[in-house]
Amino acid sequence: MLRLGYAAVIVVLILSAMEAYRIQVNVSQQHIQIFYRYVDQEESLTTLRRNLWLAGNYVRDFFIQSTPAQAAELDSQLKALETEDSQVFDHLSRAFPESDAFRKLRASMTDFWILVNPVPKTMLHSTEQEQVEFVQRVIVPRRGDLYDVLRGLSVTDEKRVQESSQQIINARHEAAQRLLIMLGLGVLLSILVALVSIHHAENLERRAANHYEAVEQARRELQQLSARLIEMEEEGRRQLARELHDELGQTLALLQIEVSHAQAAISEPAALREYLQRARARAEETVQSVRDISVLLRPALLDDLGLVPALQYQIDHFQKRSGMACEFVEENVAEHLPDGLKTCVYRVVQEALHNCEKHSGATRVEVAVRQLSHNLVAEVQDNGRGFEAREKGLPGKNTGLGLLGMRERATLAGGSLVIESSPGRGTRVTLRIPVPDSAIPAPVPDAPVQVTA
Secondary structure: OHHHHHHHHHHHHHHHHHHHHHHHHHHHHHHHHHHHHHHHHHHHHHHHHHHHHHHHHHHHHHHHOOOHHHHHHHHHHHHHHHHHHHHHHHHHHHHOOOOHHHHHHHHHHHHHHHHHOOHHHHOOOOOHHHHHHHHHHHHHHHHHHHHHHHHHHHHHHHHHHHHHHHHHHHHHHHHHHHHHHHHHHHHHHHHHHHHHHHHHHHHHHHHHHHHHHHHHHHHHHHHHHHHHHHHHHHHHHHHHHHHHHHHHHHHHHHHHHHHHHHHHHOOOOHHHHHHHHHHHHHHHHHHHHHHHHHHHHOOHHHHHOOHHHHHHHHHHHHHHHHOOEEEEEEEOOOOOOOHHHHHHHHHHHHHHHHHHHHHHOOOEEEEEEEEOOOEEEEEEEEOOOOOOEOHHHOEOOOOOHHHHHHHHHHHHOOOEEEEEEOOOOOEEEEEEEEOOHHHOOOOOOOOOEEEEO
């Protein structure tokens, strides 16, 4: 229905445009025809006036010098004028086919030429008095009458022009009424189509809103599921770290003690002492490996001492492992923060340092954690090679799960993650998480504490 409605509106608009164009073309053509006809008729009447005037002048000149040569010349001139007038009358007969004024003019002009054509013969030897009487009795009255008739034809022609103009105005008025009707129909169709379109758009909007609500509900459920999975993952890591420390770590520690006692009790042979020393060193290495695994899974410092000591330990371990210079800045961070917030910051910083060590080729890393009025901001910046970032700050190709996991952690914690990087300018990772009011510390006037590892 909407397609048909739009098609009908377009058809009406096209027909209206065609009608307007046709009206303009017809009016222009009629005006041009009236103009050319009026000019043509005026030229013909002007020719008759000119010939009438010339005929009188030729006769007058002949009377001034009446010779046989002048008579022959006058006869030739009068015949030429009469021939031209005959052609003009034939042309005008098509413009004034039923005009009384035209018939009167033609009859008068014929009488005039009947009286004037014999002059070269009949008035060749006439006296001056006869010539003057002829001019006063024939030429002047006839010419005046003909001028009056010609003026009447001009008036008639002007009236015809006015009538034609009025007819054009009436025709244009009727065409304009038709055009207005078509435009009104187009407006009504447009309103109808607009109403149907609005109704259809409202239905689509409601369906889109319902669909969006369903998608949003599904997204919230997925977020809750992701949060629960991450919580379960952290809980599993915590339990695994505790088991490794309490069970395996304690057992290996006892093994180390027993080997030490055996070593102290035996003074010889030397080979046994060497074996026991190797066993003790291996036990020490095992204990250290267990501790490293425990820290990697879930650092006890994060639960026992808080976020800042755990980050400091992680940065120290990163510097020893990678050999990069690393600066740690902490500003006004509360000691007691929610577990989810501490875990998010710790894991994001851990992943950022891991990416820096593995991919950046940097020589210096700066880590800063600042607690503002209602947000906790963590920044990790290096001076490495950087990368060409695309949408959401991710690398252009072969994106791993690290950056995606960082962003997902930030989203689940209610915060945001911004990754800024460009080739040759290093990379900056900024994590911003809202802090509950209960964890906001009182204002501290002291300057920020900087710890350089």
